[in-house]
Amino acid sequence: xxxxxxxxxxxxxxxxxNVTLSCEQNLNHDAMYWYRQDPGQGLRLIYYSQIVNDxxxxxxxxxxxxxxEKKESFPLxxxxxxxxxxxxxLCASSIGRWGYNEQFFGPGTRLTVL
Amino acid sequence: QKEVEQDPGPLSVPEGAIVSLNCTYSNSAFQYFxxxxxxxxxxxxxxxxxYSSGNKEDGRxxxxxxxxxxxxxxxxRDSQPSDxxxxxxxxxxxxxxxxxxxxxxxxxxL
Numbered sequence: 001x002x003x004x005x006x007x008x009x010x011x012x013x014x015x016x017x018n019v020t021l022s023c024e025q026n027l028n029h030d031a032m033y034w035y036r037q038d039p040g041q042g043l044r045l046i047y048y049s050q051i052v053n054d055x056x057x058x059x060x061x062x063x064x065x066x067x068x069e070k071k072e073s074f075p076l077x078x079x080x081x082x083x084x085x086x087x088x089x090l091c092a093s094s095i096g097r098w099g100y101n102e103q104f105f106g107p108g109t110r111l112t113v114l
Numbered sequence: 115q116k117e118v119e120q121d122p123g124p125l126s127v128p129e130g131a132i133v134s135l136n137c138t139y140s141n142s143a144f145q146y147f148x149x150x151x152x153x154x155x156x157x158x159x160x161x162x163x164x165y166s167s168g169n170k171e172d173g174r175x176x177x178x179x180x181x182x183x184x185x186x187x188x189x190x191r192d193s194q195p196s197d198x199x200x201x202x203x204x205x206x207x208x209x210x211x212x213x214x215x216x217x218x219x220x221x222x223x224l
Contacts, residue, residue: 040122040216041216042120042202042214042216043158043202045211048211088155092157098210099146099206099207099211099213100146102163103160103212104160105157105158105159107156108156110155
């Protein structure tokens with residue numbers, strides 16, 4: 001089955017630790033995205049990548065980093081510089097680079113800082 | 115002021131009711147309008163996609179776009195308990211990122 005997988009489903013982090021969230025897609029999509037979802041705030045764009053080895057900051061990139069070494073993979077690292085990292089993180093992909101292309105979402109990772 | 119405004123709800127309706135979900139926006143460059151459905155603790159999935167103004171129907175779902183009023187709607191006919199979810203509106207211009215509303219939580223009761 002084609003789709004997007006995210007792991008882990010739940011992640012717990014101690015303050016001061018960096019953690020990496022995995023996102024893999026087998027849809028052969030060029031573009032991939034990371035969003036953060038908080039109650040009452042909808043989805044906010046963290047980073048996006050339109051092609052391998054290239055990525056751009058979204059609206060709330062501070063405290064996060066990404067890499068895009070392979071077309072199918074777009075991992076997100078939440079660094080200790082992110083002051084309030086507890087949230088639901090969603091990875092998405094689309095066939096084309098712009099927002100009017102349908103985005104397919106993964107099941108999400110819930111990150112909790114202890 | 116947010117670019118996209120959406121009432122967070124929750125909205126509770128009895129089974130069989132017609133549901134109306136709405137979003138307003140301020141950016142006149144938006145041309146592509148979408149509705150995503152998100153079940154609890156899951157990723158969103160695309161429900162309806164509309165370009166520019168007008169109506170689009172798919173089964174029990176109808177999406178309306180009124181660009182002159184900067185207002186979009188999603189109607190659900192004969193609502194079912196399985197429709198209980200959060201509905202997110204999303205919109206974009208020609209060459210820009212997708213902007214989401216905050217989502218409206220819908221509960222359809224038996």
